[in-house]
Amino acid sequence: xxxxxxxxxxxxxxxxxxxxxxxxxxxxxxxxxxxxxxxxxxxxxxxxxxxxxxxxxxxxxxxxxxxxxxxxxxxxxxxxxxxxxxxxxxxxxxxxxxxxxxxxxxxxxxxxxxxx
Numbered sequence: 107x108x109x110x111x112x113x114x115x116x117x118x119x120x121x122x123x124x125x126x127x128x129x130x131x132x133x134x135x136x137x138x139x140x141x142x143x144x145x146x147x148x149x150x151x152x153x154x155x156x157x158x159x160x161x162x163x164x165x166x167x168x169x170x171x172x173x174x175x176x177x178x179x180x181x182x183x184x185x186x187x188x189x190x191x192x193x194x195x196x197x198x199x200x201x202x203x204x205x206x207x208x209x210x211x212x213x214x215x216x217x218x219x220x221x222x
Contacts (some may be wrong), residue, residue: 114145120217121148122149122151122153123149123153123156123157124152126152126158128156128162129163131162133167136167140172141173142167142173142175143174143177144174145177146179146183147178149183150182151169151182151183152183152186152187157186157187159191160187161194
């Protein structure tokens with residue numbers, strides 16, 4: 107039977123995962139030769155950048171044969187991870203996609219702004 111290492115973000119003082127660096131530090135403590143179960147109990151928020159880094163770190167370990175599972179994801183965490191995962195596949199940020207507007211001159215910009 108393979109060893110499964112259980113790690114939890116719940117020991118975080120804020121119960122938020124707000125940065126890429128927080129995820130990198132978390133993964134720096136994980137033995138790379140074991141299968142991994144990550145517990146998100148009491149974690150209320152994950153930023154888009156942190157979710158992206160989480161997926162990158164997991165992908166890197168999975169390429170080395172590590173099996174990773176997530177436990178106790180609340181709806182908002184699950185949704186953010188899904189959004190980031192699907193945007194990585196499509197190459198666009200779903201939550202932040204914006205149509206670009208271009209104007210040839212300041213007069214055109216002023217006219218546009220008057221309409222909104």
